[in-house]
Amino acid sequence: xxxxxxxxxxxxxxxxxxxxxxxxxxxxxxxxxxxxxxxxxxxxxxxxxxxxxxxxxxxxxxxxxxxxxxxxxxxxxxxxxxxxxxxxxxxxxxxxxxxxxxxxxxxxxxxxxxxxxxxxxxxxxxxxxxxxxxxxxxxxxxxxxxxxxxxxxxxxxxxxxxxxxxxxxxxxxxxxxxxxxxxxxxxxxxxxxxxxxxxxxxxxxxxxxxxxxxxxxxxxxxxxxxxxxxxxxxxxxxxxxxxxxxxxxxxxxxxxxxxxxxxxxxxxxxxxxxxxxxxxxxxxxxxxxxxxxxxxxxxxxxx
Amino acid sequence: xxxxxxxxxxxxxxxxxxxxxxxxxxxxxxxxxxxxxxxxxxxxxxxxxxxxxxxxxxxxxxxxxxxxxxxxxxxxxxxxxxxxxxxxxxxxxxxxxxxxxxxxxxxxxxxxxxxxxxxxxxxxxxxxxxxxxxxxxxxxxxxxxxxxxxxxxxxxxxxxxxxxxxxxxxxxxxxxxxxxxxxxxxxxxxxxxxxxxxxxxxxxxxxxxxxxxxxxxxxxxxxxxxxxxxxxxxxxxxxxxxxxxxxxxxxxxxxxxxxxxxxxxxxxxxxxxxxxxxxxxxxxxxxxxxxxxxxxxxxxxxxxxxxxxxxxxxxxxxxxxxxxxx
Numbered sequence: 001x002x003x004x005x006x007x008x009x010x011x012x013x014x015x016x017x018x019x020x021x022x023x024x025x026x027x028x029x030x031x032x033x034x035x036x037x038x039x040x041x042x043x044x045x046x047x048x049x050x051x052x053x054x055x056x057x058x059x060x061x062x063x064x065x066x067x068x069x070x071x072x073x074x075x076x077x078x079x080x081x082x083x084x085x086x087x088x089x090x091x092x093x094x095x096x097x098x099x100x101x102x103x104x105x106x107x108x109x110x111x112x113x114x115x116x117x118x119x120x121x122x123x124x125x126x127x128x129x130x131x132x133x134x135x136x137x138x139x140x141x142x143x144x145x146x147x148x149x150x151x152x153x154x155x156x157x158x159x160x161x162x163x164x165x166x167x168x169x170x171x172x173x174x175x176x177x178x179x180x181x182x183x184x185x186x187x188x189x190x191x192x193x194x195x196x197x198x199x200x201x202x203x204x205x206x207x208x209x210x211x212x213x214x215x216x217x218x219x220x221x222x223x224x225x226x227x228x229x230x231x232x233x234x235x236x237x238x239x240x241x242x243x244x245x246x247x248x249x250x251x252x253x254x255x256x257x258x259x260x261x262x263x264x265x266x267x268x269x270x271x272x273x274x275x276x277x278x279x280x281x282x283x284x285x286x287x288x289x290x291x292x293x294x295x296x297x298x299x300x301x302x303x
Numbered sequence: 304x305x306x307x308x309x310x311x312x313x314x315x316x317x318x319x320x321x322x323x324x325x326x327x328x329x330x331x332x333x334x335x336x337x338x339x340x341x342x343x344x345x346x347x348x349x350x351x352x353x354x355x356x357x358x359x360x361x362x363x364x365x366x367x368x369x370x371x372x373x374x375x376x377x378x379x380x381x382x383x384x385x386x387x388x389x390x391x392x393x394x395x396x397x398x399x400x401x402x403x404x405x406x407x408x409x410x411x412x413x414x415x416x417x418x419x420x421x422x423x424x425x426x427x428x429x430x431x432x433x434x435x436x437x438x439x440x441x442x443x444x445x446x447x448x449x450x451x452x453x454x455x456x457x458x459x460x461x462x463x464x465x466x467x468x469x470x471x472x473x474x475x476x477x478x479x480x481x482x483x484x485x486x487x488x489x490x491x492x493x494x495x496x497x498x499x500x501x502x503x504x505x506x507x508x509x510x511x512x513x514x515x516x517x518x519x520x521x522x523x524x525x526x527x528x529x530x531x532x533x534x535x536x537x538x539x540x541x542x543x544x545x546x547x548x549x550x551x552x553x554x555x556x557x558x559x560x561x562x563x564x565x566x567x568x569x570x571x572x573x574x575x576x577x578x579x580x581x582x583x584x585x586x587x588x589x590x591x592x593x594x595x596x597x598x599x600x601x602x603x604x605x606x607x608x609x610x611x612x613x614x615x616x617x618x619x620x621x622x623x624x625x626x627x628x629x
């Protein structure tokens with residue numbers, strides 16, 4: 001029972017990472033119908049930016065404001081920097097290409113993914129970097145034999161809050177209505193006076209920013225980051241996106257959490273080495289029987 | 304508009320024949336004057352051309368997004384490795400067997416997923432590629448040797464001549480590429496090839512015209528995987544070992560890029576794409592650390608300047624309208 005709850009908690013934490021990254025995929029896919037393969041590496045970039053800020057700021061800021069003053073700074077810097085990177089990539093590599101066709105855009109996205117991961121390697125080097133103890137909340141609560149880390153709670157709460165905010169913005173505000181309209185039909189939305197470039201910029205700023213926050217959390221949780229981490233998490237998060245139903249915000253969240261739970265439970269009870277095989281096999285099975293994901297709506301086939 | 308004039312010039316029959324012999328002569332003479340190192344590079348161009356041709360059938364001809372093609376390459380390579388090392392079958396004789404096994408696996412796994420469209424098929428093939436790689440790492444039944452792979456594959460021998468030097472392998476791979484390229488050119492012009500292109504352009508219209516969409520998509524998958532199986536055999540023979548590291552998602556991405564860089568459905572384009580993908584990092588070796596950085600940028604730039612690929616396939620209609628001097 002104890003290990004089960006512990007695995008559940010681990011699964012929820014990992015699931016939150018996937019959910020964060022999946023939100024970015026889903027948002028951009030909903031609006032552009034483009035799988036942004038560079039998204040995973042933007043997540044990696046966020047982890048590295050956060051690391052850099054923590055390393056350079058931990059001296060001064062850490063001493064004056066303490067850990068809880070340092071954390072928001074690191075997150076904000078990572079999110080802002082990665083959002084800028086996302087906007088630049090959109091402007092340089094996608095905007096000129098996506099009117100041409102979807103496949104050239106996919107190649108361009110793959111090119112950007114390769115570019116970004118090698119950019120990270122060129123700047124920060126190919127070796128693992130360690131997130132140091134001094135900028136990770138290390139506290140925990142002990143309930144009987146059961147241990148809850150402060151970091152885990154922080155991850156879970158912030159993922160819920162940010163999802164809630166994003167959901168509110170997209171579903172309840174005027175701007176959100178514009179986002180949904182562009183997602184449905186870009187041309188008609190443009191004819192109605194909606195500035196779809198603004199919507200696209202929104203997606204390319206918010207998606208990577210969320211990814212960056214996840215990147216910093218992953219760095220804190222596993223204590224180490226590497227320039228290839230973007231591929232791995234990008235792939236898993238994309239799987240989560242599809243699981244939940246692509247282009248659907250709560251779906252991305254549900255998909256991410258489910259994937260995390262599935263992974264933690266198979267790793268705990270069946271085999272750690274085979275967990276990814278189970279995850280991908282589950283994805284294939286789901287798509288065979290429910291091609292639009294768990295929460296995906298049935299879309300009429302365009303003839 | 305110089306490119307158009309160049310293309311029209313190249314469409315004249317004597318020019319085409321001359322070009323063909325020029326390229327043929329270059330490819331045949333290349334290993335006799337180039338250094339061993341560049342002959343090896345030439346081998347890899349041929350290998351990736353073969354992989355690209357396989358994916359081109361699936362992605363280029365039929366328009367099925369397959370981002371897991373490395374899986375079939377891996378299956379071909381491991382078939383060769385396991386059957387040779389465990390059962391002592393001669394490596395070259397395993398060439399067709401590897402292709403058959405890869406094709407069989409492709410048929411098995413693609414049957415249930417072939418109805419998926421566009422990006423959904425894309426993600427399932429990614430998952431497939433990962434599953435195959437992870438299974439190879441996890442070493443089921445002690446068969447695949449885990450992360451270390453299988454070592455000690457015998458050199459292939461052809462009529463008593465052991466294929467060993469870079470030049471031997473160069474000719475082996477390019478001979479296979481030549482045969483496959485010619486066969487695919489014929490297939491393109493056949494009923495099957497036209498039906499494939501019809502599916503790519505408009506699946507529903509094709510179906511309503513009586514094209515058996517499902518069977519033809521499966522055929523494309525199986526054929527593409529068979530070519531990847533051939534490439535796997537040659538790769539295993541050349542390396543004399545196989546390991547899961549060689550068959551990553553990145554490789555599938557590279558194959559995807561080869562097809563789109565060259566031009567969807569274009570056989571010579573695919574070979575040009577393969578040359579580009581292999582040669583680019585070689586040419587940029589002086590700045591080794593940054594070469595993939597530039598490679599990523601080059602992919603995006605190519606798609607911007609030539610969205611149809613470097614050597615797009617001419618359409619039959621275009622031929623009818625503007626084919627000059629014949």
